Amino acid sequence: MTDLSVATKAGKAAFDVDAVRRDFPILDQQINGKPLVYLDNGASAQKPIAVLDAMDRYYREMHSNVHRGAHTLGDRATSAFEGAREKARSFLNAGSTREIVWTRGTTEAINLIANGLAGRLQPGDEILVSHMEHHANIVPWQMIAERTGAKVLPVQVTPQGELDLDSFNSLLGDRTRILALTHVSNVLGTINPIAPLIEQAKARGIITVIDGAQAVPHYKPDVQALGCDFYMFSAHKLFGPTGIGVLYGKAQLLEEMPPYQGGGEMIERVSFERTTWNTLPYKFEAGTPAIAEAVGLGAAIDYLDGLDRPGMEASEAALLARANELVETVPGMEIIGTSSNKVPVMSFKIAGLHPSDIGTLLDQQGIAIRTGHHCAMPLMDFYGVPGTARASFAFYNTLEEVEQLFTALQKIQRLFA
Ligand SMILES: Cc1ncc(COP(=O)(O)O)c(C=O)c1O
Numbered sequence: 257m258t259d260l261s262v263a264t265k266a267g268k269a270a271f272d273v274d275a276v277r278r279d280f281p282i283l284d285q286q287i288n289g290k291p292l293v294y295l296d297n298g299a300s301a302q303k304p305i306a307v308l309d310a311m312d313r314y315y316r317e318m319h320s321n322v323h324r325g326a327h328t329l330g331d332r333a334t335s336a337f338e339g340a341r342e343k344a345r346s347f348l349n350a351g352s353t354r355e356i357v358w359t360r361g362t363t364e365a366i367n368l369i370a371n372g373l374a375g376r377l378q379p380g381d382e383i384l385v386s387h388m389e390h391h392a393n394i395v396p397w398q399m400i401a402e403r404t405g406a407k408v409l410p411v412q413v414t415p416q417g418e419l420d421l422d423s424f425n426s427l428l429g430d431r432t433r434i435l436a437l438t439h440v441s442n443v444l445g446t447i448n449p450i451a452p453l454i455e456q457a458k459a460r461g462i463i464t465v466i467d468g469a470q471a472v473p474h475y476k477p478d479v480q481a482l483g484c485d486f487y488m489f490s491a492h493k494l495f496g497p498t499g500i501g502v503l504y505g506k507a508q509l510l511e512e513m514p515p516y517q518g519g520g521e522m523i524e525r526v527s528f529e530r531t532t533w534n535t536l537p538y539k540f541e542a543g544t545p546a547i548a549e550a551v552g553l554g555a556a557i558d559y560l561d562g563l564d565r566p567g568m569e570a571s572e573a574a575l576l577a578r579a580n581e582l583v584e585t586v587p588g589m590e591i592i593g594t595s596s597n598k599v600p601v602m603s604f605k606i607a608g609l610h611p612s613d614i615g616t617l618l619d620q621q622g623i624a625i626r627t628g629h630h631c632a633m634p635l636m637d638f639y640g641v642p643g644t645a646r647a648s649f650a651f652y653n654t655l656e657e658v659e660q661l662f663t664a665l666q667k668i669q670r671l672f673a
Contacts, residue, residue, distance in 0.1 A: 273651070282303070286622065288619065293624065294624050301493055303497065304559050311548045311549075314551045314552075322338075336554075341356050341537075348476075351480060355507050361501035366488060370396035377400065378404070382433065383401060388632065389634075393467045419448050419453075435453070435454075444592065444593025444603060454466070465487075470493070471599070496553035496555070497548070515542070517542040517543070518542055520543055575653055576602070579647070588673060592641070601648045
């Protein structure tokens with residue numbers, strides 16, 4: 257295999273991608289008679305053995321319901337579950353585990369916040385999103401706008417796929433109540449300059465909601481430094497299990513918000529006359545939670561903490577740089593999203609080829625990418641395309657895999673375009 261070692265800025269040992277790949281057993285298989293090249297990490301990332309083992313061990317040795325306290329297994333499950341919450345807190349650098357709410361994922365977290373903030377909205381109030389949002393950060397706001405008479409306004413993007421700051425400045429106004437922005441675009445890979453935008457919004461008392469689904473697989477956000485009110489992500493994109501996600505919210509705002517769902521766990525006391533709510537974060541966690549999944553996410557965070565981060569980031573940057581270099585080797589190939597500040601995500605089209613055909617033909621060669629609208633139809637409309645093909649890389653991908661992708665694309669272009 258090509259030596260992908262990338263010397264780190266810190267001068268530490270080189271990032272050893274071959275060693276890292278051995279932690280992900282799923283990568284070592286053949287698809288359609290070819291070694292799997294997994295480039296669909298933006299949709300869902302693969303899981304290291306550490307995550308598989310932690311979940312297996314949880315079920316073998318300590319499963320019980322949590323917070324019921326009557327026996328030893330219940331105590332073990334609770335401490336594993338709450339231990340994972342502490343890991344999520346530390347990952348985001350939140351001030352307290354009271355500010356870390358488990359959800360099913362990014363989508364549920366945004367729905368929770370949208371519902372929780374609905375009571376603050378009056379007819380004519382404005383919710384700013386952007387033209388590059390995933391549907392998960394558009395539709396919940398539209399549903400709340402419908403209920404309250406508020407309006408959802410999109411900040412425009414530039415042809416390069418960056419937020420148009422003139423559009424942002426012109427839309428930010430006296431009626432803006434909520435700014436809901438993606439940290440990183442799942443289609444374009446653009447890393448948005450959220451820190452100054454949050455600062456501008458905060459100066460006007462606007463609530464800030466940041467969709468971190470595509471940011472966290474590539475670097476660790478610091479919610480206190482960012483100063484946002486809410487930040488959310490899904491575990492399955494962070495090398496953890498499906499079915500669980502994290503919502504960070506400032507304690508004061510979470511306190512002021514009504515619960516999202518009713519049931520067990522989220523109450524303090526129930527009577528037919530009056531029911532009162534549990535303390536944070538449990539007020540937002542009705543019903544038996546995804547316990548093994550929380551443990552799995554905790555293991556994913558530990559695993560990532562054990563990696564050489566600067567080395568990992570340099571290795572990912574090298575993958576994107578190599579992909580960009582190779583674009584000109586495929587006639588008619590065009591990248592959508594050419595910001596200089598990107599995570600390793602490459603959306604593209606090839607003249608004369610439908611994106612779904614590109615996906616199918618690549619799959620025949622063992623290469624997994626994603627095609628379609630990527631749950632970002634307004635962005636597809638902006639670029640005037642029905643969909644794109646998207647290769648999204650993770651730290652376990654190799655330069656050799658990038659080269660295999662382009663060799664396959666050259667072949668497809670020659671034969672079918
Ligand atoms: C930017 C962004 N936001 C939200 C989501 C929704 O995540 P989930 O389906 O895990 O809730 C995705 C998933 O692709 C995404 O890329």
